[in-house]
Amino acid sequence: MLNAAAPFEASLLGKVLFQLSFHGWLLQGTPYLLATLWLSLRTPSAPRGTAIQRSGLRGLAIVMAGCWLASAMNRWPPDAAPLLASIGLSLLTTAGMYLLACQVVRQQLRARVVTSAPVLMDMPASTEDTPRARYERSGIDATQCAAIASALTALMQDERLHEAPGLDLQSLSQRSGWSSNQVSQALNQGLGQNFSEFVTGFRVAAARTCLSDPSDLRSVLDIGLAAGFGSKSTFKSAFKRATGQTPSEYRRRRTTSD
Known part of the structure; x- marks a missing residue:
């Protein structure tokens, strides 16, 4: 300047x-x-x-x-x-x-x-990692697991709890009266499924019933949402994993064969 x-x-x-x-x-x-x-x-x-x-x-x-x-x-x-x-x-x-x-x-x-990541390689293996140790103090045996699993299945069918998109393990525990740990153990040891697989099975079954009905004129997305799926992509991937077909393919083949 x-x-x-x-x-x-x-x-x-x-x-x-x-x-x-x-x-x-x-x-x-x-x-x-x-x-x-x-x-x-x-x-x-x-x-x-x-x-x-x-x-x-x-x-x-x-x-x-x-x-x-x-x-x-x-x-x-x-x-x-x-x-x-x-x-x-x-x-x-x-x-x-x-x-x-x-x-x-x-x-x-x-x-x-x-x-910042914790070093785990030198830590002894935790016994909580095994399913047997996880349910060690649950207080129920294999027979009780089967009975609880049967009761949970009936509860899902009667009250159609799977239709709620926000259904989680805690919600099912509160609705059934058993603890979350007991519900998880009953599904794993009584049915060989985890909670997500258990609920998804009911949702896929409900969707299959609706997609097989020619009189049900709802869209594929509406049927998936009504069955409890949160989105079309989730519905499509879960349905295809269970049936080998997409919901649209399943509906087309079922209605055509009927």
Whole structure:
């Protein structure tokens, strides 16, 4: 701004001040670069995350030094290098600096995930991982599991609980009067199914009944939603897994054969 108001080139002192202001950032960056390189080249003992930071800092400082040299060659002294060569070098070093910075960020994210994740390989295997141990203290045996499973099946059929899209294990437990652990054990050991498979079976069966009825003019989606599925994609994948056909194919073949 001062140079625009009163051109410095008019005097010798003005020329010197102009050169200092124009190239001042290069002079200012010199001690910063040297300090950065010195800190990054030091090798004290440090944890893994610090080592990654130090490696990235070292590479970043080297690339920044390349940018600094390219700009210095292009600015001072004049004509030290061809203009196009200086511009090309500046562009390459700048691009390298950004790419290196992105790599350092990715390393930091990976290191953060690794250091924050619990280490499980040295932990003893928990007995809770096995179905037998999971139900060890449930207080019901195989005969009771079969009886509870039969009662749960009747409850689902009579009250059509599967039609509620938000039905979960806790809801079925409250509705039946058995604990969540007892319901889960009864389904696993009495029917060989988990809760999701148990409920999905009722929903698929209800949908099959409606799709087989020629007088039911509802769309495939409406039938799936009425059966308790939350979306068309969920309905389609579950139905095909159970029957080998999509709901539309099943309806077309059933109504055609009838």
